[in-house]
Amino acid sequence: MLGRTLNTHQQWLCRRLADLGRVVSRQVAIPDTGPEIQQAVREALSRADLVVVTGGLGPTSDDITRELIAEMLGQPLVEDAQVLAHIEAFFAQRQRPMPARNQVQALVPAGARLLWNPHGTAPGLAMVVRPNPFRSGGGASWLVMLPGPPRELRPMFEAQVVPLLHAELPLTEAFVCRTLRTISIGESALQAQIADAMHPFTAQGLELGYCAKTGQVDVRLAAHGGAAAGVVAQAEKALRGLVGEAIFAEQFEELEAVVVRLLTARKQTLAVAESCTGGCLSHRLTNVPGASAVFQAGLVTYSNAAKQRFLGVRAETLAAHGAVSEAVVREMAEGARTANHADHALAVTGIAGPSGGTPEKPVGSVFLALASAAGTQVKHQVNAWDRETFKQATANQALEMLRRALLGMS
């Protein structure tokens, strides 16, 4: 609550739960004091069939969630020998002495199920509250406590909470959800293009959702009931018929991962030459595990001297057209391809801002080029965003030029 940490759990858990057909009705963040934690858990148990609590399971004095919840539910804490052995083994494997305080993590509320934690010391806990004294009618609720670190929470959710939901809180009817990731079409334009074709499916119960990011729009198709799979499949088919070329991925895959995957399958290599994106394009490509098989080099040629030295851009071209020009981006891409003996080279040059614009070339102006064996193509865009958004949007456009070329789209 001091704003020192960005809460990524909300997005991650909401996405996973929503894609499993669960309706998330509320997310609450509170200070880690006893009354606030108990009050928030009590309110959540009064409302929901499933309450997920994150954090507060560590070994330090402000990790009090386990104790407070056991107390609230009237369950004694019992030391679990298997958990203690797991914690001891965790430290032994890392050749570090086990601090005495970590022993508290082996305490388990009576009746709780253990969720094993291969990535840390604190196990997760799952308890059914039945009868539920906080809920009018007393209907049961499940209370799931997960450790705070994302690298512990996420695999635990996938491997242990998802099966628990299927077994203990089964959906009353089938649920199907597909996300198709699109690029290059704005959210309103995309809606306008597909609205009529989607109408018959929304009439049959299709839930159609959009989420716009920088230059990308995710389309979520979901449906409940016996006909769900058919409705979603037909809606996807119609969507692909209308805007298929703009769909770059399904579910979670990022554009840079798609490009690395396509290059890897074709055994082709890539070099990039960046000016205004300043390394963003190389950074994103090299975030993909295995990128080294296809990515040879990124030349972040911010200065004109560097464009000449590393890419062979000619002084006359720079003098005649300026660094932000079709002629220069073409020489950058071709120079990067030649210097690296690469199958493909991407180049970008533009004005990221906030300063440096002119009436003729305003902030956000950018030229992009792709040089391949078949020749060089150039695009011009105006990405009038703040500096960081500009870099991401421009990197998206460059990656998309390559994706389309690799798939033989015009």
Next chain:
Amino acid sequence: MLGRTLNTHQQWLCRRLADLGRVVSRQVAIPDTGPEIQQAVREALSRADLVVVTGGLGPTSDDITRELIAEMLGQPLVEDAQVLAHIEAFFAQRQRPMPARNQVQALVPAGARLLWNPHGTAPGLAMVVRPNPFRSGGGASWLVMLPGPPRELRPMFEAQVVPLLHAELPLTEAFVCRTLRTISIGESALQAQIADAMHPFTAQGLELGYCAKTGQVDVRLAAHGGAAAGVVAQAEKALRGLVGEAIFAEQFEELEAVVVRLLTARKQTLAVAESCTGGCLSHRLTNVPGASAVFQAGLVTYSNAAKQRFLGVRAETLAAHGAVSEAVVREMAEGARTANHADHALAVTGIAGPSGGTPEKPVGSVFLALASAAGTQVKHQVNAWDRETFKQATANQALEMLRRALLGMS
């Protein structure tokens, strides 16, 4: 609640409010349906002196917050001529027709104060709920509604909400808050180093907080009351005496911004040669507005061929020591410095993982070098993190080598 958008408002608003001496007691996210919005606002008004609502002020059919809150508080919505003129001017300036739906954004609950929006169409709104029917005792609460886009919300908060808080909800006593950003010392080690020295100040009411990020720990010093300024200043002095060299910035400044600022002041230039960080270092440096004055080029030499071609790393060095070695990182830095005629060059080579490690050089092994007029220094680290954290941690270490050199630290 579908997990399609990351909520950054919580962190940003909590940080600003906490640093202004306000205690944030709860953050709630809800679906944008009428009953959920009204219920959540009602609960918040029953608890707090200040309730901040974000989003739902747009022109589309799911932007219903304005109407719902006016209805809940029994205030009619009245079209405001000045707001309408602002919205019309906003579209006129962009040479776009004003959609009819945007007129709804000129509706203002009777008695509300307008918070002007220079970055968008929807004004913010501030209302005092007095008497407050939702609060036991009826004590007044302020309700502030802000537009959802961060580029609209943040300047509006700074320019208009902060003065409103000072005027309408003044603190009952003085409050002082300072954040000192440290690097290279782990959170526990830092606590151990400063605990004794901080004790007299915490005894005088100093609130001492830590927030650990990748390789960095922010230390927050805060105090209330007449002696607050003195206590915080003395604690800061003591902290600087103990770990002063590790303090790289105050408040919000990022490490890359510090490095660009120091280079700019010295009129010195920088080139970087990256292998395992894959462009992350260049990307971060070029996120800083004005970086082009000091940053000449980044050579992302992922392949050995690129290390030889662009940096002049010798084939014999690669063959004798391998790409991840002290000898190679030294040649990378010196090669980047020479090729770019730069005052300084940073180089990194390592194993980002998840694969590629050996028993001798495990995943996370990295060599860093800084070449300057005075010579070349090399460091070895093992950053055993996931791939993206590895890249950020390594970039931090490289930037820190340069910061220390620029400030004449050993």
